[in-house]
Amino acid sequence: MRYEVLIIGCGEIGISLINGWLNKSKEFYKKISRINILEKNLKRKNYLKKKYKKKVYFVEINKIKRFNKKFKYVFLSFKPRDLNFDLDFYKNLFDKNTIFYSVLAGKKLSEIKTFFPINKNIIRLMLNTPISVNKGTIIFYSLKKSISNNDFFLLNIIGKVYEIKKEKFFDLITAIVGSGPAYFYYLLESMEKTAIIHGLNKSFTKQILKETYIGTAKMISNIEKNFNDLRKDVTSRGGTTEAAINCLKKNNFQKLIYNSIKDSIKKAKTLSSKKVR
Template sequence: MKIAILGAGNMGLSFSKSFLKYELIKPENLHLITRNESKFPKIAEEFPKSRISAFEDVPELDADLIIIAVKPQDFAHAAENFRFQLKEKQMVLSIMAGIKIGKIQKLLGHPLVVRAMPNSPTLLGMGITGYTAAEGISFSQLIHIERLLNSTGRSVYLEDENLLDSVTALSGSGPAYFYYIVDAMIKAGTEMGIEENLSRLFVQQTMLGAYHLINNSEKSLEELIQDVASKGGTTEAALKTFNDSRLKELLKNGILNAEKRAKELNG
């Protein structure tokens, strides 16, 4: 199988590394295409056996699967300036936020489109990706796409494409929400007099331990909270402040605004 990746940024390169790591593709069958030629030396160092090109230097794409990993704001301009035409049996996998299958099909003049929304932990093979497909994509083709996506973590097929905007807001953007909370906790630690590196260690290990408790406990999240929050104790004091500030509602509204922005990106 030959794969071309349009937009060799963080996500495009993390997908490439996963495909190569699990030997789903040979290095010489990977074609990385970017607008930023200053990235060529670094990309060549990481992918010495793969082909690297600039957008304007690709008159024809010799690939079975084309992964579109450009920024959604840049897609219309990029599509208008591609020098190549897609062939009948080539498949397109979009990992752009917000851009719907219909718009991709229209701008590329091509029907075989799968749309996916990964998140940044794909860099470690621990991501989660929601995906859906246009009509005309066969079951065997979908299974092959799923195999590629699963090399970066886990994947979930969604029949309703509209839910991909929700996935974008929830898991696509989700890592940043956790980083935001972790950063606030580390800063609180330093304000209380704990050295920053130690505060980071306490918070990161707490986050890791909490994740494993969620994953391995049969208790609900409310029950897990109550296990920590004894009446009249320190946790209860913190939770009261969060509730008085409507923190949970603020977080929820932020995620809903992320979904709204994902819908706007389709134009």
């Protein structure tokens, strides 16, 4: 039996999910009959229509009341602030067998459950945009006692999936996994800016930084050493790398990272405590 999947709110993460699934379409369509999108932003909806043509279907908001299909797999991938009781309007799309996957940063399982009272199958996720190239990191937390492999099929094909037993770590995981790619991009962006200031051509800089980053990522994935040792391997005493690392240390780089992650965690906590009614 094949089931349908529904994405509610199809922005960056929704698109990343679809891209990851379509990259493995043979595997995907063995279990899924079609991808549906419920998107309230018209501009985005038109963009998605053009981008995916006949590969996705749209649930029309004004037809929900008369909708007679119940979705088996539903991804909640709108912004956390949009978890509010307007969602009552969507009730007709679900039944008690629906499995919800929430990617909403900061939103606790207990809070999400209040919106879907008849559903026991709610999985809280944190993931990142590399799911679009099937290299995502996906962490889940669920109260469901027996989670079948089928419930994870949609995740397993887009990245590596890990379970955590304590929800209290979710905000930290959001800060390092969900936001993680942005930190790496920012580092690359800063290196690129520096190289350009020193006179290097922009596209050449981009190319060599890309190669450096991809090469480094390969080293990390192929070698069992920890990050600290890998860094030491390329930091010879009295050398040029050491001069740069010393500057980072003198300017409290690690403290800066610590504080950034602390701020991100703080933000997640305010998202979870925001009133929704």
